[in-house]
Amino acid sequence: MYPPATRTLDILELLAESPDGLALSAIGAKLKLPKSAAHRLLAGLAERGFVRRQGDTSQYALTLKLASLGFRHLASTRIDEIAQPVLDRLAADCGELARLAVVDGERMTWVAKAQGTLEGLRYDADAGRDVVLHATAVGKVWLASLPEKDALAIVLRAGFAAVRPLGPRAVRTAAALRRELQSTRRRGYGEAVDEGEHGVAALAAAIQAGKRGDECVVGTVSLAGPTMRLDAARRAVLVPLLQGAARELTETWPVRVQQQRAAAPALRRPQQRDNPPMSAKEAMHAE
Numbered sequence: 001m002y003p004p005a006t007r008t009l010d011i012l013e014l015l016a017e018s019p020d021g022l023a024l025s026a027i028g029a030k031l032k033l034p035k036s037a038a039h040r041l042l043a044g045l046a047e048r049g050f051v052r053r054q055g056d057t058s059q060y061a062l063t064l065k066l067a068s069l070g071f072r073h074l075a076s077t078r079i080d081e082i083a084q085p086v087l088d089r090l091a092a093d094c095g096e097l098a099r100l101a102v103v104d105g106e107r108m109t110w111v112a113k114a115q116g117t118l119e120g121l122r123y124d125a126d127a128g129r130d131v132v133l134h135a136t137a138v139g140k141v142w143l144a145s146l147p148e149k150d151a152l153a154i155v156l157r158a159g160f161a162a163v164r165p166l167g168p169r170a171v172r173t174a175a176a177l178r179r180e181l182q183s184t185r186r187r188g189y190g191e192a193v194d195e196g197e198h199g200v201a202a203l204a205a206a207i208q209a210g211k212r213g214d215e216c217v218v219g220t221v222s223l224a225g226p227t228m229r230l231d232a233a234r235r236a237v238l239v240p241l242l243q244g245a246a247r248e249l250t251e252t253w254p255v256r257v258q259q260q261r262a263a264a265p266a267l268r269r270p271q272q273r274d275n276p277p278m279s280a281k282e283a284m285h286a287e
Contacts, residue, residue: 007033008041012050012066021054021061082252083112087221090245091116094238096225097123098245101131101138103218106154108133108142123200123225132162134177135170137190137204138220143177144184145206145217151181167194189239190220193227201230203238205246207253218253221245 091098091114108131133139143151190204204222
């Protein structure tokens with residue numbers, strides 16, 4: 001038995017993958033919910049403006065309210081303000097798709113991108129989706145920064161199955177993932193060829209929460225394009241540009257600044273007073 005809040009979030013995630021909407025019966029079937037319970041939860045979401053019923057049908061679809069909340073939160077972090085100029089420049093210099101992904105708990109999400117391919121064959125992708133950690137350069141960079149047992153546990157909890165088809169070279173076992181993470185640590189950057197998607201190659205570099213070099217990874221910057229253009233030789237040329245963008249974002253990462261501000265009060269100690277306050281007994285004698 002799942003609490004209503006969990007089921008409500010399940011509905012939102014399901015509808016996010018169904019832009020044309022879903023019938024009440026389909027929502028109930030996919031989530032194994034009684035029709036009455038699904039209808040009650042959808043009515044609550046509709047009342048708050050998160051979903052809409054399409055005319056007189058039983059089809060339900062997301063409104064833009066959820067996206068609006070996400071954009072408002074993203075703007076408050078200043079991530080897009082800081083990162084977009086760096087992504088634009090990287091995309092223009094490399095002629096490929098540049099993207100930013102951020103760590104959020106045990107997940108990573110694409111939040112910004114810039115397209116550098118102006119003509120010919122080009123690869124593009126939607127922002128806002130969760131990263132398939134074990135099958136992307138981005139995911140492997142972050143996982144490689146964690147203790148190995150933690151990285152494996154995160155992937156095993158999510159499972160090697162994905163909601164969308166993966167490329168033929170995607171890892172599908174814990175042993176293969178362990179080897180990939182070891183290779184990623186040795187290289188110092190992430191690489192995926194025919195893994196996240198068939199015919200796509202990608203590189204990724206870590207953005208850290210501080211400049212010492214041993215801080216936690218808070219996000220990644222990546223490049224992706226068709227494998228026929230991003231062969232091994234070209235990938236080697238692009239790595240220094242990618243790593244330079246990652247260093248620049250580490251220098252200015254807004255989340256790091258916010259974390260430091262949040263931690264500051266806990267680091268402060270009350271100042272010693274020259275004249276500590278008198279006790280009640282001392283005060284009586286003073287009178």
